[in-house]
Amino acid sequence: MKVGIVDTTFSRVDMGRIAEKTLRDELPNAVIIRYTVPGIKDIPVAAKKLLEEKGCEAVITLGWVGKTITDKISYGVASMALQLVQILTNKHIVDVTVHEDEADNPSVLRDIAIDRVTKHSKNLALLLRKGGEGLRPYAGKGLRQGHKDVGPLES
Amino acid sequence: MKVGIVDTTFSRVDMGRIAEKTLRDELPNAVIIRYTVPGIKDIPVAAKKLLEEKGCEAVITLGWVGKTITDKISYGVASMALQLVQILTNKHIVDVTVHEDEADNPSVLRDIAIDRVTKHSKNLALLLRKGGEGLRPYAGKGLRQGHKDVGPLES
């Protein structure tokens, strides 16, 4: 099985390396194919090429998003395009993004990125190994990526 | 007849369980197929796979949306993708979402989720049993899911 990783040179954390390491641990027999692009708007076509031209079964994409309104629009555009690629291919793309407005402290932002990429890489591995049943035990459990889980709302 | 349910691990209420129970009551002969994903952006491809690969006649999706502008953008992206899946398949997907800015009180938010999922599961069952005529008696009646009905505006 081949799994793709798309990351960017815009990102301030080497999220591709973290995703690659986690996916190798979780899916030891998988072939990992990486693709690095400048920024988030370059990600969707790269993901589509990994799925269609390289034969990947699924892709994890690692975007880094600035603070301005223009950055937020670009985020929406890139994420919508990733939806289109998933719909056209019937394959999962886990669309991970870290937003610079999530924390003022660079070290906190870095920790968010590491936690988010690690957990979402595991999510993707579980989807690949067990399909729609793999995450079923955690349905409604208030899991979070980038932060601690918040848990379910008590009745 | 097969009916699909997509829910998430991000949600703080186990909406999939409520939908499954309600659909079993409303459509006792239907086969219910569930699919759990991490978050709302993972829902549309899961819904498409349930319709195309699992043979579902319709799907109910159960999203939980955070409070930030990024969350709102992600909501728009995921909902637009669910529109595309419906348009490509000519099948209904009832796109249920609970937004964390709907209530500060966790218990109120939980009640909103339960009410909304229950009512929309019944809506989907009615669409499946009677098509576009099933909800006709309630057209313009100001029905609400998550809250009490507000009723029609009097002349």
Added chain:
Amino acid sequence: MKVGIVDTTFSRVDMGRIAEKTLRDELPNAVIIRYTVPGIKDIPVAAKKLLEEKGCEAVITLGWVGKTITDKISYGVASMALQLVQILTNKHIVDVTVHEDEADNPSVLRDIAIDRVTKHSKNLALLLRKGGEGLRPYAGKGLRQGHKDVGPLES
């Protein structure tokens, strides 16, 4: 000729009834097919089914939109999906919506809804009877639906 009407149970005015009555007056030989759904996000696939599965020549859709930012996003999503249906079918869908932020007074809001649905039903009838030439005498005339016409800007 068949013409479709999609309305919702969320609406607080029975706009489907008004559209049906107006279309029957304007197009006495047309067959009117109605389809009622829960809310605006359920409208586009219903419109597509009316065009493709029921053989409608055109559709009028009647949405009611709440006041929150989430409602506005849902409006954009539903309207975009209605554009896609039109583009895929090359048929007109007149996408009528009433927004709760248009008036605080319920009676005013109701009057807006009635006026808008009536006028847009007539617009659709004219497009069906005369194509792109039917509304030509009114081009640039500042017509409004839901309110009185504002007229052209004088030089």
Added chain:
Amino acid sequence: MKVGIVDTTFSRVDMGRIAEKTLRDELPNAVIIRYTVPGIKDIPVAAKKLLEEKGCEAVITLGWVGKTITDKISYGVASMALQLVQILTNKHIVDVTVHEDEADNPSVLRDIAIDRVTKHSKNLALLLRKGGEGLRPYAGKGLRQGHKDVGPLES
């Protein structure tokens, strides 16, 4: 060669007449086909029908956009749909819009409309006569439609 014009009854300036006159001056041998619709959300399917059913080589669309957030969303939806039509047909649609928030003074708004439609009709004629090379001498020149050109930024 056939060229299409789509205008609306919502507009407060008869932009279709201005576009038709300008296109006749610029492309004396072209056949001009007009299509009038109620508002901006009705424009894209009309443009597609002109390109596909009437054999137009290109279209200019003339939208008038209100001041509310709902109007802005509708603008985004209609413009996105016009992008889809262009992408599906590989033909240019010059998407001209006048926004009521561009000027408080009606006479100024009218002048903006006239200037913008005239200049964009000439732009379309140039694209049709000379393709991607026709506007090359003006690349980066800070041309504006609706207002005076602002010119390039000096070094």
Added chain:
Amino acid sequence: MKVGIVDTTFSRVDMGRIAEKTLRDELPNAVIIRYTVPGIKDIPVAAKKLLEEKGCEAVITLGWVGKTITDKISYGVASMALQLVQILTNKHIVDVTVHEDEADNPSVLRDIAIDRVTKHSKNLALLLRKGGEGLRPYAGKGLRQGHKDVGPLES
């Protein structure tokens, strides 16, 4: 190999000239094909024509975006359309935009444009020469176009 450049007459900097010069330096054997359009909403179909009708392997597009909310919506629309073109063709389009709200000082804005076009032209050349591996050494390095690189977040 053919590479396309789309620029606009709306831009206040002749970005097409800068991109052409940089691409000629980076890809001396490539044939550069240019296409000038009025504004950003005219870019996507031009890019698609360059890819499909002129046989380009990739395209760089050079948009200039005004300060108003309407301009921001138009940016989102044009960028989304560029995503669609990339997804339909499986080819890269590097979507470069300069926004007038990035700097009040015209000279600073001009410097942003020059830096951004130059660096992104080099990015495109690298993607064309080496595919998804070419930018790998810079993954997560906090590169910026239009400004100095900000570098990775230290642990």
